[in-house]
Amino acid sequence: MTRILVTPFRTRRVRFVGLAHAAGGTLKQYTISADGSRPAPATMDAALRLAHEYLVAPSTPVRAAGIDWYAIPTHAAGSLIVHRGADATFVILDWWVGTNMLRHHVWAAPNHDETAFESLAGTDIAMCVWELAVIQHERAAWLRHVFTPSGSGDLAAYLADTIDGDY
Numbered sequence: 037m038t039r040i041l042v043t044p045f046r047t048r049r050v051r052f053v054g055l056a057h058a059a060g061g062t063l064k065q066y067t068i069s070a071d072g073s074r075p076a077p078a079t080m081d082a083a084l085r086l087a088h089e090y091l092v093a094p095s096t097p098v099r100a101a102g103i104d105w106y107a108i109p110t111h112a113a114g115s116l117i118v119h120r121g122a123d124a125t126f127v128i129l130d131w132w133v134g135t136n137m138l139r140h141h142v143w144a145a146p147n148h149d150e151t152a153f154e155s156l157a158g159t160d161i162a163m164c165v166w167e168l169a170v171i172q173h174e175r176a177a178w179l180r181h182v183f184t185p186s187g188s189g190d191l192a193a194y195l196a197d198t199i200d201g202d203y
Contacts, residue, residue, distance in 0.1 A: 061112025
């Protein structure tokens with residue numbers, strides 16, 4: 037077994053930077069940075085473009101357990117994280133489908149060219165501990181406002197429920 041060198045944990049600032057429209061829906065945009073800086077506008081534009089292109093691209097049906105997983109209806113809402121990490125800059129897209137599932141995709145670009153994103157679909161990489169703080173919040177917000185015991189979901193309230201702070 038390969039031993040991993042663990043560096044000390046340091047919180048990172050998670051910033052909510054606004055709502056964006058893509059693929060006929062709305063994304064809550066967040067940024068995270070290892071060095072505290074904000075991504076360049078070109079990086080944010082590239083991330084939103086990736087999300088839009090991914091969401092509107094024709095998909096080949098993927099059937100498992102008798103379900104076509106790309107045919108599940110969407111709420112046209114989710115989150116988009118741009119994370120300038122120590123090794124690369126990541127874009128993480130999560131898009132709510134069905135009642136309680138997220139469609140998830142990750143891209144990475146070198147920090148010296150934060151618009152040259154490549155898909156990480158074949159790597160099984162999901163997200164890191166700082167990105168999980170956003171996902172944890174988004175899950176809780178979904179349960180508070182949309183996937184409720186009463187069934188009276190409020191998508192606008194979900195979109196207004198954001199996270200911002202050190203995690």
